[in-house]
Amino acid sequence: MLDYKLYYWDLPFRGNFILLLLEEVGAKYERHGASDLYPERSLKIKNPGMAPPYLYECKSKTYFAQMPAILMHLGREYDYLPKRAETHTLALKTILDCNDVLMEITNFNGMAMWQKSNWEEFRYSRLPDWMKIFEKTGLEHGLKDGKGFMLGSTLSIADIATAALFGTMVYSFPQLNEDLQENAPHIASLCQRVEARPAIKGFLDAQRGQYGNGYCGGQIEQSLRKMID
Numbered sequence: 163m164l165d166y167k168l169y170y171w172d173l174p175f176r177g178n179f180i181l182l183l184l185e186e187v188g189a190k191y192e193r194h195g196a197s198d199l200y201p202e203r204s205l206k207i208k209n210p211g212m213a214p215p216y217l218y219e220c221k222s223k224t225y226f227a228q229m230p231a232i233l234m235h236l237g238r239e240y241d242y243l244p245k246r247a248e249t250h251t252l253a254l255k256t257i258l259d260c261n262d263v264l265m266e267i268t269n270f271n272g273m274a275m276w277q278k279s280n281w282e283e284f285r286y287s288r289l290p291d292w293m294k295i296f297e298k299t300g301l302e303h304g305l306k307d308g309k310g311f312m313l314g315s316t317l318s319i320a321d322i323a324t325a326a327l328f329g330t331m332v333y334s335f336p337q338l339n340e341d342l343q344e345n346a347p348h349i350a351s352l353c354q355r356v357e358a359r360p361a362i363k364g365f366l367d368a369q370r371g372q373y374g375n376g377y378c379g380g381q382i383e384q385s386l387r388k389m390i391d
């Protein structure tokens with residue numbers, strides 16, 4: 163029996179946050195193109211949402227939009243949420259931080275293309291600060307040399323989200339690997355450990371084999387590549 167249908171493009175960007183968790187828990191899911199719902203049907207579904215990703219849950223016959231809400235829902239369903247109030251809240255905060263970084267690296271969803279001056283401000287000021295925020299959070303709550311996780315001794319949705327953010331970023335733009343190693347070495351190693359988990363590795367190998375280093379697509383990815391290359 164099918165558990166979920168994910169509506170998103172064949173790009174990792176926001177989709178991988180959900181896909182890595184679905185793979186990790188062994189959920190049965192189908193992938194559908196974003197255009198099956200977006201934009202025409204997005205107002206007509208139960209629990210309408212503005213933009214992909216959308217997750218359809220078969221057992222409740224409901225749709226969920228907003229990547230952080232989808233991850234929180236799956237985290238609760240599969241017991242990947244920290245139990246304590248502080249770390250539970252930090253799990254949501256980590257996912258929201260990830261979504262802010264996605265927004266910033268795409269210059270607010272491609273609202274305008276990157277120019278050298280604002281790109282450099284982002285790459286050498288905002289991005290390192292974001293990396294340090296993840297590093298400090300991890301070190302304060304459970305991340306150690308080669309072991310431990312963002313919010314304790316067990317894997318949670320915060321680790322999945324962190325790997326979906328920075329693992330994907332440095333795979334798509336290897337030039338940023340040095341930035342991550344310098345500002346957040348424990349996060350770099352966490353991403354590698356999460357990406358090496360068997361179900362996740364199988365998925366990523368297949369995705370990367372098929373789609374290469376594609377990131378968010380569109381003109382904004384071209385603009386990003388122009389800045390980084």
Ligand SMILES: N[C@@H](CCC(=O)N[C@@H](CS)C(=O)NCC(=O)O)C(=O)O
Nearest residue numbers: 176212213214215227228229230261
């Ligand atoms: N806050 C939403 C943002 C969704 C979003 O911006 N999706 C992008 C693709 S990753 C999109 O299709 N945007 C087009 C639009 O907003 O109409 C989330 O986290 O899911």
